[in-house]
Amino acid sequence: MPDYGHDLRFGVFITPDARRPDAVVALARLAEQAGLDLATFQDHPYQSAFLDTWTLLSWAAARTERIHLSGNVLNLPLRGPAVLARSVASLDLLSGGRVELGLGAGGFWDAIEAMGGRRLTPGQAVDALSEAIDIIRGVWDAGERRPLRVEGTYHSVRGAKRGPAPAHPVPIWLGAYKPRMLRLTGAKADGWLPSLAYLTLDELTAGHKMIDEAAEEAGRDPREIRRLLNIAGGFGTGETGMLQGPPATWVEQLLPLALQEGVGTFILASDDPRAIQTFAEEVAPGLRQAVAAERTSTGAAPGTARATAPKAPGIDHDALPASLSATAVRPGDRDYRRVRSSYVWPGSPGLVLRPATPGQVAEALTYARRQRVPLSVRSGGHGISGRSTNDGGIIVDVGAMNGVEVIDRGRRLVRVGAGARWGEVAQALSPHGLAISSGDYGDVGVGGLATAGGQGFLARSYGLTIDRVVGAEVVLADGRVVRADAGEHPDLFWALRGAGGNMGVVTSFDIEAAELRxxxxxxxxxxxxxxxxxxxxxxxxxxxxxxxxxxxxxxxxxxxxxxxxxxxxxxxxxxxxxxxxxxxxxxxxxxxxxxxxxxxxxxxxxxxxxxxxxxxxxxxxxxxxxxxxxxxxxxxxxxxxxxxxxxxxxxxxxxxxxxxxxxxxxxxxxxxxxxxxxxxxxxxxxxxxxxxxxxxxxxxxxxxxxxxxxxxxxxxxxATLRRLRRVKAAYDPDNVFRLNFPITPDPVA
Structure with missing residues (x-):
């Protein structure tokens, strides 16, 4: 298998021994202090000798500051998916975005049934897990206003309220070995989490292949799925077998698992403090260095998925400006699932650029114009028209420019970044006793609404959103950054208020707010x-x-x-x-x-x-x-x-x-x-x-x-359309911004 290019992560797999609860939490804290990325715990709710894993995760989250935490893996048959989704989101919010979700379909059915769970066949358990994933993701989708309804055979919700959303995009990892579970992993999960002790290398390779094929059948890039692996071994002075020997031997033996089998996360199953510390302080940095060196020798950027992400036809990735590269997202990158689509329309862009300044927007446009692919501009991505995504093209996402500043309270003048969400704007203005009419949903991006019209809950009182815009900073198709208002570029200012998406990329607006508490x-x-x-x-x-x-x-x-x-x-x-x-x-x-x-x-x-x-x-x-x-x-x-x-x-x-x-x-x-x-x-x-x-x-x-x-x-x-075509000819004569409803430039319209 190829190197999926994921950044390497390292963790520990701790036994939740109820006889020594303080020691269990101490191992998680040790893992954090030693520099590991992840602490995980077994989950066997029917095992009386173990601590309850969810309670343990909550306690460990409170006793740590940086390390991420997960069950390895949580027993779904004894943990209802809707409540589990809220539990995960809540702990993620409380911990500052440090919770991951490892899930298992269940296996010890006598014990599960003894605890009140429902006995399922292996096939039924996979179907139940698939339904549960839909419910969990549905609960987390707090931005969707419709109640959640999933009519499953094993898990159902009928009108459940959504939310809260986790603090960060919580990945769902599946502990999977059999073909149906592997196919489910490829179709719906964010990661595969098996244990090396239960696999041969041939089975590991075959598992990757099955996951990749299922991902492609589901319209996903296989690189979206992180490959994790539980490993075990011992440290000593001489090499006596697989992962039995000095740290250098571990690095040598794990290297092909990273580069040839695509494993991006290695989790050490051990309750030995010395082994955990050695793994963190010697194996992890040694393997990172070895992988980085190998990727560099083959043209890949060290520790990233950049070089292995598929290259969209027509996009010259090597020419991407350095100022944009660090935040750019390609198919296969960790954030790709979050940025590929809009609220309504699915997309498969070849590259998503996320500039943070008007200058970077100018660089992004200059670069994008040289590529022979579609160009979309996105502020919030909530628009119904679907113009903020595409297939195979470039998206310039201005979401990083999301500031909200009251620049003149006496004039009620507010400067709003085009990448802000209207809910953020309302929240920022509330202490000042100000408000801006801004659609009917807080997740809508400022840029799209404030250039198209803005039919909002304050419309009859204060007009459309565009009616209160008094100025804007705009990056033009040729890379110039200009101000448009009644005195400067007044023709552009007129066009921005109703057809702005055809004229340039607005990075900020000056808006006259209403006095409204x-x-x-x-x-x-x-x-x-x-x-x-x-x-x-x-x-x-x-x-x-x-x-x-x-x-x-x-x-x-x-x-x-x-x-x-x-x-x-x-x-x-x-x-x-x-x-x-x-x-x-x-x-x-x-x-x-x-x-x-x-x-x-x-x-x-x-x-x-x-x-x-x-x-x-x-x-x-x-x-x-x-x-x-x-x-x-x-x-x-x-x-x-x-x-x-x-x-x-x-x-x-x-x-x-x-x-x-x-x-x-x-x-x-x-x-x-x-x-x-x-x-x-x-x-x-x-x-x-x-x-x-x-x-x-x-x-x-x-x-x-x-x-x-x-x-x-x-x-x-x-008359309006004729004037728009004249303005278009002046500011975008090459029709760079043509993926909106097309206004063709015509200087003599």
């Missing part, structure tokens, strides 16, 4: 079986209501006889609870009320940042429409799409009030007469054309997942 946040759920009537009345109440109230409505089929439920989230911008109640109460009459709740809360609590991982879980089509009113025809058509037009979910965002105070020509977002923004989600892509029954003359591009040139006429009125 607390809001009333209400949540209503109705039976909306008379959907058309519900929509008409919702529209009337919204338009007649005070500007301080911004309602957002979601309609969805429940699967129970075609019943349609309506969830309304609304924000009253201010702390006048009497006025808020007067504004909200009329909405209770829309239909049978199933739930009602209203709270006075800081705006930051309405849009918290969950920092959920993006896995590209969406596959349907999302369509958009901007309409002046929810009149009889519009309401009836939208209701028909829900009941028989293939729409699984529809949303109605309100965009009137302050949004329409600006003249259409003030920004590139020119739709200043509409009161409602409609969105439909089609699970069958072919049903998306049904959306055209609405006969809408305008759309919001951020809510179109499969855009094409024909949509531009609805996104931008003719």
């Amino acid at each position: 607390e809001v009333v946040f209400a949540h209503l759920t109705h039976d909306a079986s008379d959907t058309a009537a519900f929509l008409r009345e919702f529209g009337r109440l919204t338009e007649d209501g005070p500007r301080a109230l911004t309602p957002f409505l979601t309609l969805f089929l429940t699967g129970q006889g075609g019943q349609i439920l309506a969830q309304t989230l609304m924000v009253f911008a201010g702390d006048d609870t009497d006025a808020a109640v007067s504004a909200i109460e009329p909405f209770l009459s829309l239909g049978p009320v199933l739930r009602q709740q209203a709270t006075l809360t800081p705006y930051a609590a309405v849009v918290p940042a969950h920092h959920g991982e993006h896995h590209g879980q969406g596959s349907g089509r999302v369509r958009s429409a901007l309409v002046d009113h929810l009149d009889e025809q519009t309401a009836a058509t939208l209701a028909g799409l829900l009941t028989g037009g293939g729409v699984g979910m529809a949303q109605v965002r309100t965009v009137g009030g302050a949004v329409n105070d600006l003249a259409p020509e003030a920004t590139a977002y020119a739709h200043r007469t509409q009161n409602f923004s409609l969105t439909g989600v089609f699970h069958d892509v072919g049903d998306g054309r049904n959306w055209d029954r609405l006969r809408a003359e305008a759309i919001y591009l951020s809510f179109e997942s499969h855009g094409d040139q024909a949509l531009l006429a609805k996104a931008f009125p003719p």
